[in-house]
Amino acid sequence: MSEQELKALRLRIDALDEKVLELISERARCAQEVARVKMASLAEGEVPVFYRPEREAQVLKRVMERNQGPLGNEEMARLFREIMSSCLALEQPLKVAYLGPEGTFTQAAAMKHFGHAVISKPMAAIDEVFREVAAGAVNFGVVPVENSTEGAVNHTLDSFLEHDMVICGEVELRIHHHLLVGENTKTDSISRIYSHAQSLAQCRKWLDAHYPNVERVAVSSNAEAAKRVKGEWNSAAIAGDMAAGLYGLTRLAEKIEDRPDNSTRFLMIGNQEVPPTGDDKTSIIVSMSNKPGALHELLVPFHDNGIDLTRIETRPSRSGKWTYVFFIDFVGHHRDPLVKGVLEKISQEAVALKVLGSYPKAVL
Numbered sequence: 001m002s003e004q005e006l007k008a009l010r011l012r013i014d015a016l017d018e019k020v021l022e023l024i025s026e027r028a029r030c031a032q033e034v035a036r037v038k039m040a041s042l043a044e045g046e047v048p049v050f051y052r053p054e055r056e057a058q059v060l061k062r063v064m065e066r067n068q069g070p071l072g073n074e075e076m077a078r079l080f081r082e083i084m085s086s087c088l089a090l091e092q093p094l095k096v097a098y099l100g101p102e103g104t105f106t107q108a109a110a111m112k113h114f115g116h117a118v119i120s121k122p123m124a125a126i127d128e129v130f131r132e133v134a135a136g137a138v139n140f141g142v143v144p145v146e147n148s149t150e151g152a153v154n155h156t157l158d159s160f161l162e163h164d165m166v167i168c169g170e171v172e173l174r175i176h177h178h179l180l181v182g183e184n185t186k187t188d189s190i191s192r193i194y195s196h197a198q199s200l201a202q203c204r205k206w207l208d209a210h211y212p213n214v215e216r217v218a219v220s221s222n223a224e225a226a227k228r229v230k231g232e233w234n235s236a237a238i239a240g241d242m243a244a245g246l247y248g249l250t251r252l253a254e255k256i257e258d259r260p261d262n263s264t265r266f267l268m269i270g271n272q273e274v275p276p277t278g279d280d281k282t283s284i285i286v287s288m289s290n291k292p293g294a295l296h297e298l299l300v301p302f303h304d305n306g307i308d309l310t311r312i313e314t315r316p317s318r319s320g321k322w323t324y325v326f327f328i329d330f331v332g333h334h335r336d337p338l339v340k341g342v343l344e345k346i347s348q349e350a351v352a353l354k355v356l357g358s359y360p361k362a363v364l
């Protein structure tokens with residue numbers, strides 16, 4: 001390509017950037033106007049709600065539907081995600097607590113869902129994320145809930161039994177694990193591998209094949225594992241991209257998860273009910289009396305009404321030995337007439353039924 005051609009193209013890009021800049025600024029001014037209208041229409045003593053997850057889901061979907069390429073739908077939506085995040089921060093920056101420390105996949109999930117213009121706060125444990133939201137110190141919390149290889153994150157499910165929380169969103173993240181070492185690590189004499197128990201389990205076969213006799217040490221998070229190896233000579237960590245970058249570690253092996261589609265689903269928890277978007281999911285907790293056919297009775301109304309169950313999980317109820325609660329996710333919003341009918345039917349048979357929340361299906 002000639003210098004001339006290149007110069008002309010760069011001039012075109014400069015001109016387009018000017019337009020993009022002007023349009024983004026116009027959009028941001030519009031969002032400021034939205035904030036003004038929201039404030040003006042408040043009743044006496046009412047707290048304004050700036051963040052509207054149902055609206056954001058619709059904006060992203062529209063972008064993906066209209067996108068003509070050459071950028072892919074996900075890539076385009078990711079750019080718009082960040083624009084919205086910055087626009088919302090002009091209205092009011094969101095405060096978000098997540099399972100830390102910095103560099104966890106939960107932090108990456110928080111950024112994927114809310115964008116980077118939030119004030120984020122790492123917490124040491126899942127339960128602390130719940131408590132931080134309950135105390136009103138942050139607007140939302142982000143916690144992992146299930147992994148496609150390893151199943152439920154029990155701490156999260158159990159925390160829902162102890163706290164009154166509303167689920168306001170979900171996000172799915174592809175999880176790639178790497179074997180990481182620090183600059184002082186003697187790579188031929190690794191005697192210990194640190195990671196979160198979930199991550200060790202997600203890489204079990206790879207570890208059995210490559211490091212069968214090395215001690216596997218479970219720590220509170222894979223970011224914590226990454227932090228530890230920095231100062232140790234004979235240890236490695238299993239963690240993801242964010243932690244590797246944050247602690248300046250070298251990758252001895254990449255993408256060592258046993259299943260290539262290894263993904264984790266995260267939930268956004270808060271106090272805000274989310275209105276229907278037309279493409280929603282609902283999560284409930286149900287406890288049934290311990291009698292024959294109880295689970296069947298619970299499932300029949302879903303089947304009869306053609307409601308798609310996406311997940312069912314059983315946990316000890318904590319209120320009696322050998323009694324259980326069911327965590328159920330299904331497609332639909334609790335305000336949909338069909339879903340309302342199903343929930344009424346179940347509550348007639350159940351010992352207890354709690355709707356944890358209805359929220360837009362993950363867009364990204």
Ligand SMILES: C=C(O[C@@H]1C=C(C(=O)O)C=C[C@H]1O)C(=O)O
Nearest residue numbers: 031034050051052055084087088
């Ligand atoms: C602008 C609004 O407020 C926020 C910002 C949005 C945006 O930038 O598009 C969308 C929803 C809200 O989280 C709105 O409610 O429309």
